[in-house]
Amino acid sequence: MKAAEDAVIAAQNAQKMAETFGNLGNTLSENSAAAENPAVKVSVSVGTQKQERESRTTSVTHSKSNLNAGNIALISEEGKVELEGVDTQVKDTLLLDGKLGIESKGVADSYRNQTKEKNHSASVGVFVGFNGDSYGIGLEASGSVGKGKENSESETWQNNQLQAGKLVTNSANGKLLLDATTVKANRWEGEVQDFEAKSRQDITKYSSEQVQADGSASVTYGSGGGATFNAAYNSAKLNTAQVENQTSIDIGKGGMDVKVKKNAHFDGAVMTSQAEKENNRFQAGTLTTGDWGKYRYHPNPRPKC
Structure with a gap:
């Protein structure tokens, strides 16, 4: 392993440096306390460091179609419109008429990003501490990994936008179904x-996890050593x-005359009209409504990296 090889080479170099510093004994007296509590400290070390990062992104963006005309008739005699x-x-x-x-369904644009990263470092060296006319020599090493x-x-929704002077909707x-659809018309008729009219929620999800560990150790010639870890x-x-x-249905002063033979269901949708009461008729066998759950922040106490 590259980090281990660097550490061995560094240790060998540190030994040679220690021998060189040992020659200081000709002019200074060796004292391990000078290394443990130096007034001046000189150190030389070698090491390695590496970082890796990988990121992947995918996205889908829709471009909607547009139908513009004085009158438009979309009819399916056997299937659906x-x-x-x-x-x-x-x-x-x-x-x-289907x-x-x-x-009528809107479209959802999507975005996704996944990122992973790693890092590690290691170093080893020799140091000399000077205190007065004494000196001490030691070895030190440190490393980290994470x-x-x-x-x-x-997910972001684009609603269909259906605008017309008069809207007619028939299905035998x-x-x-108005799914992520906004309707604006002066009058609405149909049977x-x-x-069903339903709104769509824009959704955002985010999660992150990070683990980091580091440690260091030192040994003084003629004395003990110490180590720390975090x-x-x-x-x-x-x-x-x-x-x-x-999802909304906004009807103008022309009002509405709509008959739903069975069930009419509103799921986060709204219907309004600017017409007088006598010009608004919306009949349904039954009427139901729906709602959504809510997301909230959830801390995750255990590592999964």
Whole structure:
């Protein structure tokens, strides 16, 4: 091993240096106390140090499609009408008619980074301590080793933006799904079997762990020696989830006339209208709502590196 070879060579050099310093005895008297509590200390050492770092990053970013026209009709007589990562800007009527359902889904951009690092060092040398007319000689060595890792990832949603003068949604046998979708229309009409509007949470996850240890030792000729050792471990973990772009249905003064034969479900979504009460009709067999759990900080007391 490279570190061990360097330590051996350093020890050999230290011995030669000790012999050289020993010749100081011609003019100074040797005293181990001078090395243990020197007024002046001269030391020479050799060593090695190495650091390694590896990082990997992956990301996905979506570019949405845009549909702009005076009128747009998307019809599926046997299947579903599906809009994923699509924005519409329709001056008059946007017709969505799918026999088995209508699905409008936003897209999630993602990012992930994984980082690992290692480090180690070692050194050995000889020192001479002077105190008055006395001197002392000794050997000293030190070393450290550490490693750690850091992970981060995120998921960020881009809502579909459906804008129209008039929105018509019909499905004979299916559901109207608005998943990470923002609707803005002056009037909304339609008849479907089921209805679901759900918001998506942007998610961020972060975790890190770090272990580090170091030690040192020294030996004085003609006396004893000493050693110290230290170790540390640190970790952190943080998860967050929040809605940045809520799924919403914003209807203007034209109002709405919508019939949901079975269940209408709102999961973190909101529906508003600027029309008078008599111009707003939203009928559903049953109405349900949902909610999300929450992330919070969790310290991790045990090393896993």
